[in-house]
Amino acid sequence: MSEPDPQELGAEVVSGLVATNDDRLEMINAEYTNLCRDLNMDRQTELQGYETYLEVSQRCSMEGTASHWMCCAIYTACRRTSTPTVTGQNAVVKGNCVSLNNLLRCCKMSIYEFKTKIKQWCDMANLPQEFVNEIEDLDRKFSITFMLHKRFRIIMDMIFSCPPNEKKHSKYISLHGNHAHGKCSYIKLDDICWRLFLCAKNQKPSNTVDLVTSFNLMICCIDLIYNNVLAEKRTDLINPKFEGLPSNWTELDFRHNPHCILSNFCDMTEEAKAMKATTFRQIMSSFFQASTIYGNKDTMLGLLANENFERNLKSLNISYEQYVLSVGEFDERILSAYDAGEHTALNDQSLRPPVTPLTRKQDLPAQPAMAGDKFEPVHNATTNVKQLSAFGRITEPTDFVKQAGEEVIAKLLSIIEEIEQKFLAKYPSTEAKSRFQLAKSFFFYLLDQILQAEIRNKPDIDLKRLLVQKVSLVIFNITLMACCVELVLEAYKTELKFPWVLDCFSISAFEFQKIIEIVVRHGSHEGCLNRSLIKHLNSIEETCLERLAWARNSTVWDMIASAQLPLPTWLMVNLDRAAGALQIFLRKVYLLGWLRIQKLCSELSLCEKTPESIWHIFEHSITHETDLMKDRHLDQNIMCAIYIYIRVKRMEDPKFSDIMRAYRNQPQAVNSVYREVFMDINEDGEPKVNDIIHFYNHAYVPLMRQFVIDYLNVTPDASGRASDLQLSPHPKERAAQPKKVTQSHSLFVSQMSKNEIQQSPNQMVYSFCRSPAKDLQAMNEKVRGGKRMLSFGDEPGLGGVVEAKRQLISQVKAVMDDPDLQSAEQQPAVTTEGGVGGEGGEQET
Template sequence: MSSEAQEVGAEVVASADEDPEKLSAKYENLCRDINLDKNTEDTAFKMYQKVTNNFSLEGNEKHWMACAIYTASRQSQTPTVSKQDTVMGSCLSLNNLLRSCRMSIYDFKTKIKQWCSMANMSEEFRKQIDNMERKFSITLTLFKNYRTIFERVFSCPPNEKKHNKYSALHSKCSYIKLDDICWRLFLCVKNQKPSATVDLVTSFNLMMCCIDLIYANVLAENRTDLINPDFPGVPEFSEAKPRDHCILSHFCDMADEAKVMKNTVFKKIIQAFFEAKTIYGNEETMLGLLSTENFERNHKSLNISYEQYVLMAGEFDERILAAYHMDANEHTNLNDQALRPPVTPLTRQQDLPAMSDRNFEPVAHATSNVKHLSAKFTTQPTDFVMQAGDEVIHKMLEMIGKMKQRFTTEFPIRSEAENRFKLAMSVYFSLLHHILLAEKNNKPNIDLKKNLSHDMFNNTLMACCVELVLAAYNTELKFPWVLDCFGINAFEFHKIIEIVVRHGTHEGRLTRELVKHLNSIEETCLERLAWLRTSPVWGMIADVETLPTSAEVNNDRSAGALQIFLRKVYLLGWLRIQKLCAELNLKDKMPDKIWTIFEHSIRVKTELMKDRHLDQIIMCAIYIYIRVTKMQDPKFSDIMRSYRNQRQAVNSVYREVLIKDNDGKPEYKDIIYFYNYNYVPEMTTWSIENLNKNLDRSDLLLSPHPIERQSQPKRLTSGLYVSQMSKNEFQPSPNDDVYSFHCSPAKDLQKMNEKVRGGKRLLNFNEDSPREMSYHLKQLKTVRDDRDTECK
């Protein structure tokens, strides 16, 4: 590293030394406490030592040991009783591990992700962690709904103490036992077919099917004392047809979809339980589950079945939720970002629909999103679109058919894939109609046939509609799954998002959450996915000598695809620089100077972005400015700490940065290493020449930063829109009354008088001397005087 590079380099934080004997004793005691097998114990400790040699681990040592033990246990295999097969994992109870380490579920979910990055775990294992976290978040959300619904349907008899643990000793089904078996039934049902619970709406419907089944069994046993008399769904009791009573329509906004699930997926799972002797009763009617002879063994059997699943899957034991009090506030320490309202992106906030007055409730909002997308459902092009001609429409429908085939093949639930794609197709035809209609209004001579012949436009629009449906159902298939499914690159996909937001919002089909989701995935494309080495953007960059500045792309009215892309990237970079600088208390001209560094790195040193993240370049730009200007603070660790508070922050951004790619074998290290060995050699000379504090830089011209565009018409309510008035739009008529607000007539008159008084007097006005008359006026006066004399 050159002397200049050393001057602006970042210090590497050294890891603290631990007493090996003390550490080993702690680890061994933990392993004995959870009865861990020897192979897993040795593998986990080697992994722990390797990570501690490379990283400084903050916090409780046992928490990081727990991460190592869990990771190692999921990599091992355990033989079955027959010795012929094996199961993944060492059958370690995750809840017991956390209990022994005194580690909360929230802490585990936070640290296991950091551990995966530091231990360089496989992408498959990381997906398992993400799925486990998401499943628990969905179950936690559903449990809150379950509590409310269960207490609306059932009630504790007056002679029974609601939370008396001794009441569970009686063989008769009590209120507390009914609650217990109902929740365990749902846990077993959803784990019987995990692919059936990939989204929140489907999981909620499945839970309602379980409550509905228990409700029918309570009626069949004539236990009306357990049913809430205030529940509006209570029927007139009939011993002949207790199973015919259905409560789904009372709680499911999409009751038809729930009833379809009840008669298909749910029915098959319950029948499989009967065949496997997981539950006992009348297999044909699915009744008798709560009878005196079946209740206890059903309760015990469901518990055993669920315990076996948890040990094999290595997941959280979700029965612990029932141990918490029913106050929703007590669950906040368990929840995370998985099912909270989506964060508001920095870009295009002006396009968001008006905020709802209701508090965010995941199930209700997911159902609302699906309902909005389902409005005006159609599976055929509109008459206006059909004007493009049979040949174009046939080609378009053929394209949709191919995409449908790929989607149904990749989607986890084959039975649900058809319905999901039908809804996406309905949204596609609706958006296509409004997009083409708007183009026709702007350009009356437009050729619809030509517009519909663009394959990439149709592919990306259809893919975007599929993404909207997946987001509405809150599915686990997160972006960019849809790009992988249809083979679309992020650079092409990002172009359609702004069009969909504009027309979908104006139509009222996209809720605020869905618009935020689309804006977020557009930012994902701009910050990372479009910069992958396989992206077509690199071919476009190679065709130009130097990339244009922000000012150039903003002033270019005939901008091409690359210029529009850079315009969005520049704006996103500037907004994030502002936020991060405000967090670091960097004020005055500092953000503008950091922006100038950032823009130079994008324009001239574009290769720094290849397979990397925009935020990595922003953090490096901030720190090189700090070093060049010889500021004492903030340190790089302060920048990373402030970055973690940003809405888009992800740990992998500063923990895993590409250093080099050796024949398809990428090498990753932390961002400080990247800054010292990749960023500094490229940016040091220019930064010192332009920003050195010791040099006279009065002639330095800072690059102008981007400015957000004006907002589109914003939909407040049905049929009511607010839009910003353009400068040339207001043309007052002299016959109309004009009202001016926030203006003072007295002040205006005063300004006019001052203007008149301050003007230059070109003529010498002398009031004492008579004014000299022009020649023509003199002649006119002579004629008039002569006529007056004649008249006299």
């Protein structure tokens, strides 16, 4: 096979140039002008938007409806201008007084389509990062509200009912509440409750930066409206099946007393009640003072009285409209104005659980028994917070940790105090102190668990000496505390996303990634870290390994500079029992790279031997051409490794565009990975970026070309290996740990090879699709102390055990259907507790 010419290795340049003739340009101009007239836009903003639209259309291929891209251009132009208000005091309105919802209506564009297109527009128009951050905030805020509305709808239907003479699902004629005066109808009741929540959450935005707090505020609003309905004796609006009703609510002499129903809907009742007594009351007091609502300000009743209801609804609408125009956000009243079915794409998006990272999937806890149900974000968040709150009773280091001595503990508490002050200074919420206290409680718990494990692994070492040594490690304490803070922020679903904690506490990504596996290992005991929180930690560990730890200012580069080059291969770091921090880091990077190579090759339908070859190319780029990773992303080098293999092999397909398309199906994929690849530093010290094609042609190929040609053109020896090149085998994951089916049964599901099953004399094993029913019967008798419980229906006398059987089978099936547990070469089996063995596999700290 002859060597390919250097020119042959170049990637095709994906040109986005669009040829526009005069007629087409005239049609575009006419459509754009008519759109701006409908929106009553000023001429200057109109021209700015049109110039940007034309400039982007000449550089990029705009797929889809032209008016949707015009919508993005207009929105961007409006958001980058402001209008002074008549209120004075230097107040301005963002968005040029153009309502986003009105813009979407004129462009016949759904909210989901806008959220998708505007992110692409930010890339294509090279908008500043500040504006990109605004778009991300807009997306996050609306996503939280959308998820809350789905929960709002469920709760309202539980409490209230539509009278027979009303149409429950009638759409609103308008969003302004201009309806006939009279008693509060069911539809208007829904309307005023949702408006009250929207205005309340915008009154103190710093108090609603997370999903759980916003949910608590929402149920406070529902609780208030419910009490107003009871006070008005509107029994026609009450759902008689609601379990939270007072026993005498239907009697003629019923007199309303304050009746709290928060506990009917909230797992975190105490936190919700605290909000009701403080923040919510303050917000309502401000509403009464500003005449945003009318009624009895002391009892907060009378809101639905005939003389107050209509003006309350109108006033809340006006207040909310002023807010929306001032900040240029979605008008979230639209959620109550339309059926949920009209937001199908948003429904699918919000009910999709977070993606599962590729690494350590085998160690994730089993799916809950109700895994077949759709993911419910609000319930998931409150469950996470509740689980972490269980450790809130721990307010100081445990007695075991205190054995390190008063001086060491005093130093530890001083470090925590310093971290807390940094957090309180940067966390934008009055809830900051309670959030940090929860993180601190979990920190004390984890510290105890980690140190107890150290003692178990080193039984001969002096206890106090070990405790003093470990507790005195400053960077360990800081990163562990930061990780606990990250878990609390994730549990509450705040707007502050990783790597915010790194910036807050001035921690390097390289140091932070070290603590994650330790936290996962010791925090998953007793169920304190559930599946979603562990997935989150795995995801941010991957973020550190793939990108953050390779930043130009990372400590990794100092370690590389002092290391013997080339860097060690996977085989070398895997066999090195005395591996240092750099070796362990590389071990994780290699495994992550291999898993992503496998997935991409599978998406591209490349033959089964191809991933191994691409692995060798990728590993060489890390060991010998390490600078290819500086300020760059692991996935950029993986995609280039795949493509240079394809070009050297002279394959017709896939094209680089196919690789990018396949990459978008990976759980970690973001557009910026292939749109913005670091190239150089300009004269002003700012990074210069270009697309991945440019990076491949001008940076990757010159450094990797000769190795790839030599590697792919050498003659393999008898074993099939390239004999004259030092090649390392691809990484292998540890075997999956057995997963417990339920907390009430000592049963585990695991993947076991035939040999493992045959070599388990101390376990009772039932192998699906292979074992006879008597094996399951024997397992039942052991678990139940001799009582029969389950069968697979191949014997008489099932009686009342059928339902129990179905429940356990569904629980086992939830685990078996878990894609993280699947393996083509292994056999699923259920085992009783007792012979499962230890943690298995080496986990480095």
